[in-house]
Amino acid sequence: MAWANQYRRSDESRRAILDAALAQCREVGYESVSIEAVARRAGAGKQTIYRWWPSKGVLLLDAVVSLGSDSESFPDTGDVVADLTAQMTRAARTMSSPTIGPVLFGLLGAAHHDTALAERLDRDLLGPRREACVARLRAARERGELAADVDETLLMEQLYGLLYYRSLVIRKPPTSAYVRRHVAGLLGGHAGRPRARRKD
Amino acid sequence: MAWANQYRRSDESRRAILDAALAQCREVGYESVSIEAVARRAGAGKQTIYRWWPSKGVLLLDAVVSLGSDSESFPDTGDVVADLTAQMTRAARTMSSPTIGPVLFGLLGAAHHDTALAERLDRDLLGPRREACVARLRAARERGELAADVDETLLMEQLYGLLYYRSLVIRKPPTSAYVRRHVAGLLGGHAGRPRARRKD
Amino acid sequence: MAWANQYRRSDESRRAILDAALAQCREVGYESVSIEAVARRAGAGKQTIYRWWPSKGVLLLDAVVSLGSDSESFPDTGDVVADLTAQMTRAARTMSSPTIGPVLFGLLGAAHHDTALAERLDRDLLGPRREACVARLRAARERGELAADVDETLLMEQLYGLLYYRSLVIRKPPTSAYVRRHVAGLLGGHAGRPRARRKD
């Protein structure tokens, strides 16, 4: 995090603002979050928010990033299917958490009309996870766990796609069993040498 | 459409309002659409909007539904892969259209805190497409084009998942070639008897 | 008054706003009157104030004019000294009233940097009283109560001058005895034919 800025005076107020923003979003929904209400709730002046964050979107992005939940690094135990299932399950849980879910989906919508927000969203939140997933898939392919001709990017997007579809579009977060079938089905179709060690 | 209400006086004004709402959304983004501006743009009184629509979300949902683009019925030529590819490509195009995209993604976000909107969104827009897709997959399975143990719902969600992931999350709509590989890959993994007639 | 505007909807709210403005000014002083507080106190929306009054100054001017105290017409009993003494005493009382005083002095100050306010102030409040005074003095001169070469404008300004000096500059409103001596002294210096009928 580029934060812990040496020019900022009160780190206490920064935390209060981020927490208030998250709480507000959880309670009233992304669209109804107002800087006014966040300031009131945080016991901060509005100017303090406007001084450090250019928009509601960036504020909420920072707030969610500052939580640091849902580590972006993928486990690598040597078993792709297991590793991906674990990570996807974790991601699904994060997306459907009442604190992070509303923020995330609000940000995704807002990013469509706010270029600056879109960039920061990719840089700070989405990009790293995407790349970590692709990297994990590549490692598996190089070890022969996946077919040599597999398209890791497409695979990654299919993997994440269902998660977003269930959490965002359908608003029915997948059970972990469902995630397991999802991952196994997708990777099974591209199995490499020993047809994967797992039996699903 | 339940519309074409016999109590409504001016169908002209209804169209003007829906068009104004879509235009406004395309120009300023979902969140910044205001009833005030829509009324002004449509040359209508605010009360006329509030009389017929309970919220901005429902107004925009109606507006997008009234466009009727992206037919919900799936083609059935006997070739699942071809049919699904065609329909998915059409869906991808719709999602990334500058008129419909912003509305759709705004609605998806808003639905997270507006139950009434969520229901209408499912009923009028998402549900029918989902069911049509499942029905088409079921038909294919029954004809032996897909393995007997295939889970059509999961498959449908994987199919749509990528589209939403690319259009909504990544904001880089898939090319039709990409969609083709996506569909072929997914269905190929669950091929039935004659391993599908297509050679991809 | 050009008021009782046919485009205004709620005359009730107009009165509430004017009263709130006066009360506020009496309590916190002209400079500290805020539109925000007036609106809050009147139970009105800020926009309602901004819709009808261009500035705090004009609002307070309207408020004080709407009180209509301190009639602008001078009595004419045939005795200039008595008539002017009466009117000047009335004016002094008005200027030093806790409701009108602060408003008036605030307006006079503000008019120095607000041309529009200055014009309305002259038109609605100061001008008529000035002219009425000059007219009364002219009538006296024509009847021979005052010397034929008297300068009514200068005399009027001297008459009012002391009132403003005491009320505004010194902040010690003149007693009515003082006003009587003031008027008698000034007019005595310009006595006409019968050296005025009064013996003071």
Add this chain to the structure above:
Amino acid sequence: MAWANQYRRSDESRRAILDAALAQCREVGYESVSIEAVARRAGAGKQTIYRWWPSKGVLLLDAVVSLGSDSESFPDTGDVVADLTAQMTRAARTMSSPTIGPVLFGLLGAAHHDTALAERLDRDLLGPRREACVARLRAARERGELAADVDETLLMEQLYGLLYYRSLVIRKPPTSAYVRRHVAGLLGGHAGRPRARRKD
């Protein structure tokens, strides 16, 4: 000047602040002067202003007092009419100067709700001039230039009254000819022994 305080560190910054305050008042009007803007303009820290002046009013009073224009001492050539005319003309010029006028009128208004300011205003600015005027009139009476029963205080207030009336209320500063007629008229009405040496 009671200033040139030995506790003050930088006299340079004091001057810069006073000048900035005057300039600001001339440009934007008394009411719109803000400590913030004065500090910015003077290149000073806000705290430096708050440290030495309790309020905007006192700051501006100090600023105008520090100019020292419009000497408070009345000339005494032996001719009251001439002396008072000279001093009143000087006072009128001061009041209508674009630098001092706005400050003075703002202070007079503010004094109505700021007791501390009112006292300092009287002590540092108004009182001395008033007393000097009364003293000059008393000297004239004692020399027989004015009638023995003249009320010097009333006369002084009439003399100054017109000046304030013209400068502050009417916003049309008197010409020097007008001031001459004003003074001559007032004093003529109370002439003592030799009907004054001047022939006006």
Add this chain to the structure above:
DNA sequence: CATTAAACGAGACGGTACGTCTCGTCTTTGC
């Protein structure tokens, strides 16, 4: 037909929030 009830455009109303500015206090930093 005339009557009449409603839907219409317009926009005032009491409000909330916007993003900016200033208040007066408090803290840091650089000269």
Add this chain to the structure above:
DNA sequence: GCAAAGACGAGACGTACCGTCTCGTTTAATG
């Protein structure tokens, strides 16, 4: 070791919309 710079909580500025509420004016359907 002080003063500039400026962050801070607070709250007013004037504007934009919210959703409700009259206003007169169409406009259709009825009696």
